[in-house]
Each structure stands twice: as structure tokens, then as C-alpha cells.
Amino acid sequence: MSREAMMASIRESLGRTPGQAISAPPEARIRIPDVDEESRVGQFLAALEALNARTFVAPDAASARQYVASLTLGKDALASNAPLLRELGIADLDGVRCGITQLDALREHAARCDLGITSADFALADTGTLVMFSSVEEARLISLLPPVHVAVVPRQKLLSGLDELFALNPEPARRSSSMVLITGPSRTADIEQILVRGVHGPGEIHVVLL
Amino acid sequence: MKEITAIQPQLHPALDNPKLQLAIYTATGRLVDKRKGTVAEESLPDYQELRSQANALKRHAIDHLDYYLELFQRNVEANGGKVIWCRDGKEVVDFLLGLAKQRKSKVLVKSKSMTTEEIHLNEHLEEHGLEPVETDLGEYILQLAHEKPYHIVAPALHMTRYEVADIFEEKLKIEREEVPEKQTQIARGILREKFLEADIGVSGANFLVADSGAVVLVENEGNARLSTTAPKVHVAVAGIEKVIPRAQDLATFLKLLGRSGTGQPLTVYTSFLAGPRREGEIDGPEEFYVVLLDNGRTKVLRDADKRQALFCIRCGACLNICPVYRRIGGHNYPWVYSGPIGAILTPQFEGLDKNPWLPHASSLCGACGEVCPVKIEIPRMLLELRADIEAEKAAKGEDKLEKLGFQAWARLMSNPMLYRAASAAGSWVLQDAGDGGWASQLPFFLNAGPTKGWLSQRDLPLPAPKSFRQLWKDRLRQPPSSVPVRQQDATDEGHSA
Amino acid sequence: MSTRVSIFVTCLVDQLFPKTGLAMATVLERLGYSIEFREDQTCCGQPAFNSGFRDEARTVARHFLKVFADADYVVLPSGSCTAMCSHHFSELFRDDPAALYQVHALEPRIWEFSRFLLEVAKVxxxxxxxxxxxxxxxxxxxxxxxxxxxxxxxxxxxxxxxxxxxxxxxxxxxxxxxxxxxxxxxxxxxxxxxxxxxxxxxxxxxxxxxxxxxxxxxxxxxxxxxxxxxxxxxxxxxxxxxx
Known part of the structure; x- marks a missing residue:
């Protein structure tokens, strides 16, 4: 079998024997900067705006709902099953479909609708990143197929950056089969290095920070 | 020197096309500037520490590759996925053909993967009646044009919007469109259908995470996410060297990869994929395979020093900064990996005798080593490969002329008396050949070999009428103050004999 | 602190640009150094090393090591040749402990001209x-x-x-x-x-x-x-x- 042949060849090249112990790996390098919440919010918003994402800081639930309502007006939207979206009344807005747990229905709606609405498990302040774990609450396609993605994120979910994310989630695979980091709208520069947004993923992202 | 004529014709196409050269130079220059901005002290103060950490992690993982691949396999299986070991491209093709047959599928969506380029996967699948579709915009354009990637990160770097318009018009039978935004939308529309139609999505892998059994994909367009989410089956094809020990190590690698490649602190999408859809999850593939490809890698591992070429995370920074890549472009390199990293990977994969000129096609400026995020000593590897190549040639008795030349030169340079005699003879022969110490041409009997190469491009300095050692002797005979040290008026250029 | 400087003018300067060598000597003399030029010097071996001909490079490098073995300072009007002597000689002789010993002994005394001015002469x-x-x-x-x-x-x-x-x-x-x-x-x-x-x-x-x-x-x-x-x-x- 190829596995045995490859393993034998690797071990021969490295001068190792089956089951031989390894030396300790370099210690993982995790450095969490000390950034207060106010600065995180500032960094996060600045990073998002630099990426051409729209931001809205909602002082309360009603204003968050109102902002999202202004985006869904007259549109066909698909919301994830995140409890937060129900709590905020976003799931009940006109034109918003919510509560899908079947794959076929999800694919059909996500491919057709104008707008996908999700929450996020975390957000990274320094890079303006949304972190999404796949689950019954968050389907992967909602932040991917529609041309516009709206994410509603409580500010407590705002981490300083990658180091804090991996400190809190040293093994993301334990939690979900998929963790996706989203940093701004889908883009390409493949033709003459001209920046074009919205290639395969959403070309427009709105982040509502609670 | 036979070698000169053997090499030169290969490099002509890009060198003879000033427009193309300028386009490449400008495009890579932009990437160089962007990278510089994001790794600068004020943006990433611990950049150098991160590079050292990335190097140490890669070295550790590669030196214990058997261990980490086993760990990776166990964890992929624990996540409900499967690992397929393939020694070469044929085994990968056979596996995918079997999978396609079993699932009765014809269309495979593919996200950008240099590893699958290495084994010409698309061509082989097409031969068997399947329809692999590249979904990265640049790769899609190249697939339509039947070209190989020009650049590891920016595959269609050499193409203009007008060439893209030509290709779309001819291959897609659509009305001519020259605006990149609109061209992108055309591709999006066509590829969206393919994503929803395909049963199998094939991706590469930027990292294989051993402690998680996960595949990590880094991209900007969203095509890798779609290829790995929409179809029922996800197959990641990865070189065995892609394994890293822990998920936490991504805190190091992700900070370096986007910055080095495109000057982005993070690319738009980073997918951490650990197996098929789980109970309770709504979407994601039903089946998850990781194909571990050898294709010559275990052979490269044999050299404990030069195996560092396998540390490469394919960011393309060494291509962008390389004055050679920036002049000759990606298609002058013999294999899919171009630029400095290609120059040290290709001979190790394909054999030293196949493209012996490649490691020599460098001015050894060292810029590649300086920007490599995992600190591969590319310039030193080039020197090592040059030595290996010349040793192999000597053993086989090939290309004796250059060897004989250097042997004679070494004798001269280690024998001061001979050296002095030769020096005196040289300046006697050449001193009157030029103007002000420089020649723009030489008599035919001197215009040969390296001299001819030199003179084809620039003027040649001639030996000084008196060498330094002669002048020094003269100087010792008189008080130092009376010796003119700089005769600026003697010539209009100054740095002359 | 020694004020004796041995200059290695490089083969290129010796043959093509001797005025560069004279200029370097003049600057160093003005700073109070006594300059010696060892007549037996030739080349550092870099052309052969860079071309992959290591045996030939070693022959020339050995000659360099012999010529400058007892110099207090060796100053070069070349970054490239300095890097050859102070970085690549140790690669060249990695399998030859005796030569490597000589290389390491000489390395700290090899100086590129501008660096010598700033760090040794401190001007x-x-x-x-x-x-x-x-x-x-x-x-x-x-x-x-x-x-x-x-x-x-x-x-x-x-x-x-x-x-x-x-x-x-x-x-x-x-x-x-x-x-x-x-x-x-x-x-x-x-x-x-x-x-x-x-x-x-x-x-x-x-x-x-x-x-x-x-x-x-x-x-x-x-x-x-x-x-x-x-x-x-x-x-x-x-x-x-x-x-």
C-alpha cells in the first residue's frame, strides 16, 4: 500500500524508526496584547472600514433591529438560527426567512436571496475579522452565497486578535467541523491587479456591533 | 562556452517583450510595496520573531514528518474523514476517478492548488471524460487559455484585461467585455452554477494541522469556501510537507502568510476544516478526504540541509522581489514553481541533470532570503545546488571546459608569481584596446565567451596600465603626499583605470 | 590597539581599478594607520565558489588564509569579498577542521572598509x-x-x-x-x-x-x-x- 511505502521512505530519509519518540516541539507562540474594550472597538471599526465593510455601532437592541430592517427593506433575506437574531427581533423582520435546518432548503434559499444575516462566535479587533463556527445555529452558506452579508456581533465577543482566538480555542476542531475567519468582502485582484469586490462570496458586508 | 547559447534562447521571450516586462515589473513592485507596509515595525513589531518561530516550527515538523503525518491521519479519522496516501500523480488521478465513478459525477469544482498543477490533475481528469473546473478567477482564465500559472499567488499576473476579453470572447462565446469588474461578474455567474451542480470539490491545503486533523485554506475570493462547502464531497490534495503541529501555530503562520503574499494582515477567508459535516450542523460536505501526495518529496527529505526547501508556505514573496523573476516572468521556469523557490525546488524534485542552468540563473542578490517568511536560506541553497550540479557534471565528465577554466584560474590565483606574470601580460595585451580605460567592442579574437556576453550589453573596463601592486611599489619609493589619489579630471567617469 | 592595517585590494581593484585601492590606503593613512600591502595576495575565491567549483575555491581561499594569517586587521574595499571571507569560508571548509580553525581565527579581523572606519577607527x-x-x-x-x-x-x-x-x-x-x-x-x-x-x-x-x-x-x-x-x-x- 502507498501509505506503508511512503512512510518507509520518509523514515529512511529522516533516519527515523517506527514509533520513535520526537523531541519537544517549539512552544506555541501566543502573545495576547493588553487592549481595553474601548480600543478594541476602535481598532475593529477602523479595520473594517479600511476593508470597505460598513459598520454600525448599535447602542441598544432596537437600533440594531432598525439598522438591519433598513437593509432588508424590500429585499429577500435569510437569517441564521443564532438565538441573538431572535432576541433582537431581527428574525421576525419582513422579508427575513429564519429557522431552516434542512440542507436542501438552505441551499435553495441561500442561493436565491439578496442578503444573509448571521451573528458571529468571535470577532478580531486588529484585523476586522468575523469568526464563524459551523453549527445548527450558523450554517456556512449564509455568509457565503448571498451578495450581501450582515453580521450582528455583541461587543463582548470582540477579541484582540488571532492569539486570543487560539488561546480560547486551542483546538477548534473540538467545537465544529468548520471554523471560518472572514476579513472583509470577497475580493480579487487577478486581472491587472485591479481590486474587484464580490467575486464568489458577498461583495458587501455590514457589521452591527452591539 | 556551450552553456551560454544553451541558456539564452529560453529566456528570450520575456526579455524581448518590453511591454510584458514592464507589466511584470510594475505588478510585482506593487506586491513588494504592500508586503513592506504590513511587515514594517509599526504594523508588526514582532515580525522577525514570528519568522524565527515559523522556521523552527517547520523544521521541527519536517524533521519528524512521519510522526506528524500519523497524528494527522488519526485525527482526520477521528473527525470522520479519510486520508489517502499517494506516491505520485497517477495515484491521485486513480483515486478521484474512482470517487467520481462511485458518485456518478462528472463536474469537479477546484479551488487554486499548486500541488494539483504539479501533477497536471486537470488534464488527466479531462482525458477520462471528467470536467474539472478551476474556480479561482485567475486560474479559471488560465484554464480557458490552456496556460500554466505565471505566479504562485497571482496566476494570471501577465495578462491584460484585453487578453482576458479575447479569451472570454473566444472560449465562452460571449460578447466582448473589457472591464475587469464585468469580467469578474461573468465568471461569477458561470462558476456559481458549477458550484451548485458539482458533487465533488477539490482544494489544495495551505496547512495540515496535525493535532486537529484539519485542512486550512487561505483565500480572498470565496471560491475555496464554496468548493469545500457546496459539494457533497471535499477532497483536499496536499503535499506531505504541509503538516504543522498544532492549531495554535496558526497564530504564527497566518500572520506571516497574508502579509508576505499580498500585503494583507489576513486574507479575506481563512477556512479551518476538520472533517465532514457533523451531527447538528446544517451544511458542509458529507465526505471529507485528504490526499497526501509524495511526488518526490520523500527524496528531497534525504538531504538534511536542503530539505528546508520544503518549509515553503507558497506566499510568492520571493518571486515578487526577485530581479530575475521580474525580468523573465513565470513561464521561463521549467516547472510549476517559479522564481527563487522554484529554482531550489525544481532541481531537487526533478534531478540535478534536468535543468542545470536554473540555480545558476541568479545574481545571488539575496533579496529572496530576506523576505522569506519561514526563513528558507534560498541564496545559500542556490550555492549548494550549484556545487552539487558541478560535482555531478565533473563525475560524469560533462561540460569540462568551465571546470578546466576554473582549475587553471585556481592555479593562477594560488601562485603569486604566476598571477603577477599573467596580470602584466593581460594589461600589455589590452591596454590600448579601449578609450579611457573602457572598451565598447574588442577585436574579434578577444570577443568570445564571457567577454562577448558582457560586451553584448555594456562596456568593458580594460586592465589598468599599471596594476595596484605596481602603483603601490612606485608609491613606496616616494613620499605619500606627492601621490595623486584621485584624478578626477583624468576621465569624465572617475571610476576608471 | 594596533594601528597596523593590511589591505586586501581584491583582484578586481588590483587589475582594473587600482585607484580605489590607493584611495582606501590614503584615507586609512590620514587616520593614522600604517598600511601594509602583502604582495602575495590574489583573490578570495568567490568566482569559483559562486559558480559551484568548491575545490578550486578552496585552493584560492587557502592561499588567502596563508597570506593574511598573522594580520592584525585585513581591510577590503568590497562588501562582496568581505562576505566571502567572513561568511562563506566557513561553509567552504566545513569538513576541514584545521582550515576551519584558521577561518574562525581570521574572521573577526576581516573588515569591510566603511565599517572599519565607523567601528574600529570610530570616525x-x-x-x-x-x-x-x-x-x-x-x-x-x-x-x-x-x-x-x-x-x-x-x-x-x-x-x-x-x-x-x-x-x-x-x-x-x-x-x-x-x-x-x-x-x-x-x-x-x-x-x-x-x-x-x-x-x-x-x-x-x-x-x-x-x-x-x-x-x-x-x-x-x-x-x-x-x-x-x-x-x-x-x-x-x-x-x-x-x-
Whole structure:
């Protein structure tokens, strides 16, 4: 079998024997900067705006709902099953479909609708990143197929950056089969290095920070 | 020197096309500037520490590759996925053909993967009646044009919007469109259908995470996410060297990869994929395979020093900064990996005798080593490969002329008396050949070999009428103050004999 | 502290640009060093090393080690040759402990000229004067193997009457690369022309470097392209103007 042949060849090249112990790996390098919440919010918003994402800081639930309502007006939207979206009344807005747990229905709606609405498990302040774990609450396609993605994120979910994310989630695979980091709208520069947004993923992202 | 004529014709196409050269130079220059901005002290103060950490992690993982691949396999299986070991491209093709047959599928969506380029996967699948579709915009354009990637990160770097318009018009039978935004939308529309139609999505892998059994994909367009989410089956094809020990190590690698490649602190999408859809999850593939490809890698591992070429995370920074890549472009390199990293990977994969000129096609400026995020000593590897190549040639008795030349030169340079005699003879022969110490041409009997190469491009300095050692002797005979040290008026250029 | 300096003028300077060697000696003498030139010196071996001919490079490097074994300081008007001696000799002799011992013993005494001025002689103003606008070309091996970036600029800024302007491709290779310049002549020529155009844009009357090999490439290309700009070694500028 190829596995045995490859393993034998690797071990021969490295001068190792089956089951031989390894030396300790370099210690993982995790450095969490000390950034207060106010600065995180500032960094996060600045990073998002630099990426051409729209931001809205909602002082309360009603204003968050109102902002999202202004985006869904007259549109066909698909919301994830995140409890937060129900709590905020976003799931009940006109034109918003919510509560899908079947794959076929999800694919059909996500491919057709104008707008996908999700929450996020975390957000990274320094890079303006949304972190999404796949689950019954968050389907992967909602932040991917529609041309516009709206994410509603409580500010407590705002981490300083990658180091804090991996400190809190040293093994993301334990939690979900998929963790996706989203940093701004889908883009390409493949033709003459001209920046074009919205290639395969959403070309427009709105982040509502609670 | 036979070698000169053997090499030169290969490099002509890009060198003879000033427009193309300028386009490449400008495009890579932009990437160089962007990278510089994001790794600068004020943006990433611990950049150098991160590079050292990335190097140490890669070295550790590669030196214990058997261990980490086993760990990776166990964890992929624990996540409900499967690992397929393939020694070469044929085994990968056979596996995918079997999978396609079993699932009765014809269309495979593919996200950008240099590893699958290495084994010409698309061509082989097409031969068997399947329809692999590249979904990265640049790769899609190249697939339509039947070209190989020009650049590891920016595959269609050499193409203009007008060439893209030509290709779309001819291959897609659509009305001519020259605006990149609109061209992108055309591709999006066509590829969206393919994503929803395909049963199998094939991706590469930027990292294989051993402690998680996960595949990590880094991209900007969203095509890798779609290829790995929409179809029922996800197959990641990865070189065995892609394994890293822990998920936490991504805190190091992700900070370096986007910055080095495109000057982005993070690319738009980073997918951490650990197996098929789980109970309770709504979407994601039903089946998850990781194909571990050898294709010559275990052979490269044999050299404990030069195996560092396998540390490469394919960011393309060494291509962008390389004055050679920036002049000759990606298609002058013999294999899919171009630029400095290609120059040290290709001979190790394909054999030293196949493209012996490649490691020599460098001015050894060292810029590649300086920007490599995992600190591969590319310039030193080039020197090592040059030595290996010349040793192999000597053993086989090939290309004796250059060897004989250097042997004679070494004798001269280690024998001061001979050296002095030769020096005196040289300046006697050449001193009157030029103007002000420089020649723009030489008599035919001197215009040969390296001299001819030199003179084809620039003027040649001639030996000084008196060498330094002669002048020094003269100087010792008189008080130092009376010796003119700089005769600026003697010539209009100054740095002359 | 010794004031005896042995100069290694490099084969290129000896044969083609002897004035560079004389200028270096003059600057060092003005600073109070007594200069010796060891007649038996030839080359550092770099051409063979870079071409992959290690046996031949070792033969020449051994000769270098023999010639300079007991020197207090060896000062070179070349970043490239300095890097060869202080970095690559140890690679060349990695399987020869006896030679490696000699290499390590000599390494700390090998100095590139500009660095010697700043770090051993500890002067940044040698009393030179040079009228006009000058641009500095970073030679690759000095920049990347020896980390010499600001030193030569510091020295140039102290020269009376000299205005230092940066070219936009200061750190980009001139395309010399030893035998590369002849084996890949067109490629090397294309790189040189980029450099020449960059120099042209500065409006400088002279381009300065600390490597004669780069200067040979740049000046050869400037002549061919019809750009009347002087190509000078740093030593030549620093030797200019009476104290």
C-alpha cells in the first residue's frame, strides 16, 4: 500500500524508526496584547472600514433591529438560527426567512436571496475579522452565497486578535467541523491587479456591533 | 562556452517583450510595496520573531514528518474523514476517478492548488471524460487559455484585461467585455452554477494541522469556501510537507502568510476544516478526504540541509522581489514553481541533470532570503545546488571546459608569481584596446565567451596600465603626499583605470 | 590597539581599478594607520565558489588564509569579498577542521572598509570634500550578508559639499552576479538598465558604492546607455579634498 511505502521512505530519509519518540516541539507562540474594550472597538471599526465593510455601532437592541430592517427593506433575506437574531427581533423582520435546518432548503434559499444575516462566535479587533463556527445555529452558506452579508456581533465577543482566538480555542476542531475567519468582502485582484469586490462570496458586508 | 547559447534562447521571450516586462515589473513592485507596509515595525513589531518561530516550527515538523503525518491521519479519522496516501500523480488521478465513478459525477469544482498543477490533475481528469473546473478567477482564465500559472499567488499576473476579453470572447462565446469588474461578474455567474451542480470539490491545503486533523485554506475570493462547502464531497490534495503541529501555530503562520503574499494582515477567508459535516450542523460536505501526495518529496527529505526547501508556505514573496523573476516572468521556469523557490525546488524534485542552468540563473542578490517568511536560506541553497550540479557534471565528465577554466584560474590565483606574470601580460595585451580605460567592442579574437556576453550589453573596463601592486611599489619609493589619489579630471567617469 | 592595517585590494581593484585601492590606503593613512600591502595576495575565491567549483575555491581561499594569517586587521574595499571571507569560508571548509580553525581565527579581523572606519577607527568624518549631488547604490552582499545600510551614507553625509540623494531602486541588484553577468548577459543587462534609469532620475553627478564589481557593471551600462555620471567607490570620494 502507498501509505506503508511512503512512510518507509520518509523514515529512511529522516533516519527515523517506527514509533520513535520526537523531541519537544517549539512552544506555541501566543502573545495576547493588553487592549481595553474601548480600543478594541476602535481598532475593529477602523479595520473594517479600511476593508470597505460598513459598520454600525448599535447602542441598544432596537437600533440594531432598525439598522438591519433598513437593509432588508424590500429585499429577500435569510437569517441564521443564532438565538441573538431572535432576541433582537431581527428574525421576525419582513422579508427575513429564519429557522431552516434542512440542507436542501438552505441551499435553495441561500442561493436565491439578496442578503444573509448571521451573528458571529468571535470577532478580531486588529484585523476586522468575523469568526464563524459551523453549527445548527450558523450554517456556512449564509455568509457565503448571498451578495450581501450582515453580521450582528455583541461587543463582548470582540477579541484582540488571532492569539486570543487560539488561546480560547486551542483546538477548534473540538467545537465544529468548520471554523471560518472572514476579513472583509470577497475580493480579487487577478486581472491587472485591479481590486474587484464580490467575486464568489458577498461583495458587501455590514457589521452591527452591539 | 556551450552553456551560454544553451541558456539564452529560453529566456528570450520575456526579455524581448518590453511591454510584458514592464507589466511584470510594475505588478510585482506593487506586491513588494504592500508586503513592506504590513511587515514594517509599526504594523508588526514582532515580525522577525514570528519568522524565527515559523522556521523552527517547520523544521521541527519536517524533521519528524512521519510522526506528524500519523497524528494527522488519526485525527482526520477521528473527525470522520479519510486520508489517502499517494506516491505520485497517477495515484491521485486513480483515486478521484474512482470517487467520481462511485458518485456518478462528472463536474469537479477546484479551488487554486499548486500541488494539483504539479501533477497536471486537470488534464488527466479531462482525458477520462471528467470536467474539472478551476474556480479561482485567475486560474479559471488560465484554464480557458490552456496556460500554466505565471505566479504562485497571482496566476494570471501577465495578462491584460484585453487578453482576458479575447479569451472570454473566444472560449465562452460571449460578447466582448473589457472591464475587469464585468469580467469578474461573468465568471461569477458561470462558476456559481458549477458550484451548485458539482458533487465533488477539490482544494489544495495551505496547512495540515496535525493535532486537529484539519485542512486550512487561505483565500480572498470565496471560491475555496464554496468548493469545500457546496459539494457533497471535499477532497483536499496536499503535499506531505504541509503538516504543522498544532492549531495554535496558526497564530504564527497566518500572520506571516497574508502579509508576505499580498500585503494583507489576513486574507479575506481563512477556512479551518476538520472533517465532514457533523451531527447538528446544517451544511458542509458529507465526505471529507485528504490526499497526501509524495511526488518526490520523500527524496528531497534525504538531504538534511536542503530539505528546508520544503518549509515553503507558497506566499510568492520571493518571486515578487526577485530581479530575475521580474525580468523573465513565470513561464521561463521549467516547472510549476517559479522564481527563487522554484529554482531550489525544481532541481531537487526533478534531478540535478534536468535543468542545470536554473540555480545558476541568479545574481545571488539575496533579496529572496530576506523576505522569506519561514526563513528558507534560498541564496545559500542556490550555492549548494550549484556545487552539487558541478560535482555531478565533473563525475560524469560533462561540460569540462568551465571546470578546466576554473582549475587553471585556481592555479593562477594560488601562485603569486604566476598571477603577477599573467596580470602584466593581460594589461600589455589590452591596454590600448579601449578609450579611457573602457572598451565598447574588442577585436574579434578577444570577443568570445564571457567577454562577448558582457560586451553584448555594456562596456568593458580594460586592465589598468599599471596594476595596484605596481602603483603601490612606485608609491613606496616616494613620499605619500606627492601621490595623486584621485584624478578626477583624468576621465569624465572617475571610476576608471 | 594596533594601528597596523593590511589591505586586501581584491583582484578586481588590483587589475582594473587600482585607484580605489590607493584611495582606501590614503584615507586609512590620514587616520593614522600604517598600511601594509602583502604582495602575495590574489583573490578570495568567490568566482569559483559562486559558480559551484568548491575545490578550486578552496585552493584560492587557502592561499588567502596563508597570506593574511598573522594580520592584525585585513581591510577590503568590497562588501562582496568581505562576505566571502567572513561568511562563506566557513561553509567552504566545513569538513576541514584545521582550515576551519584558521577561518574562525581570521574572521573577526576581516573588515569591510566603511565599517572599519565607523567601528574600529570610530570616525564618520574623514575630512573629505566632494562637490555635487551623489546617490548611493547598496551592493547586495554588503546590504544583506553584512547588514551594511546606513554606514556608507553616514560617511557620505559628512563629506563637505556633497548632497546625498536616494535613488528609488537603491536596494535592487545591479545585475552583476559574477559569471552570471556573462552567462545570462541579456538578463544581467536588463537589470543594469533598470539601475541606470533609476540613477538618471536622481539627477546625481556620481553614483557611489562600496563594491567595484557593482560599479563596473553600472558604469559599463551607463557608458552604453550614454549616461554621463561618475561611478565612484566610497574610498575615492572619502580620499577627495585635502585635509
Amino acid at each position: 564618520d568624518d574623514v575630512g573629505a570634500s566632494f562637490p555635487g549631488r551623489v546617490t548611493y547604490h547598496d551592493s547586495c552582499h554588503a546590504l544583506r550578508e553584512l547588514s551594511i545600510k546606513q554606514g556608507p551614507r553616514t560617511l557620505l553625509r559628512k563629506v563637505r559639499g556633497l548632497e546625498l540623494v536616494e535613488m528609488d531602486t537603491a536596494e535592487e541588484c545591479c545585475g552583476f552576479g559574477g559569471t552570471f553577468s556573462a552567462k545570462f548577459a541579456e538578463l544581467s543587462g536588463a537589470m543594469a538598465r533598470t539601475k541606470v534609469e533609476s540613477i538618471r532620475r536622481t539627477g546625481a553627478s556620481a553614483v557611489v558604492s562600496i563594491d567595484s564589481s557593482c560599479l563596473m557593471q553600472i558604469q559599463g551600462a551607463m557608458r552604453r546607455e550614454g549616461l554621463k555620471v561618475q561611478a565612484l567607490h566610497l574610498a575615492e570620494v572619502l580620499a577627495g579634498g585635502a585635509q
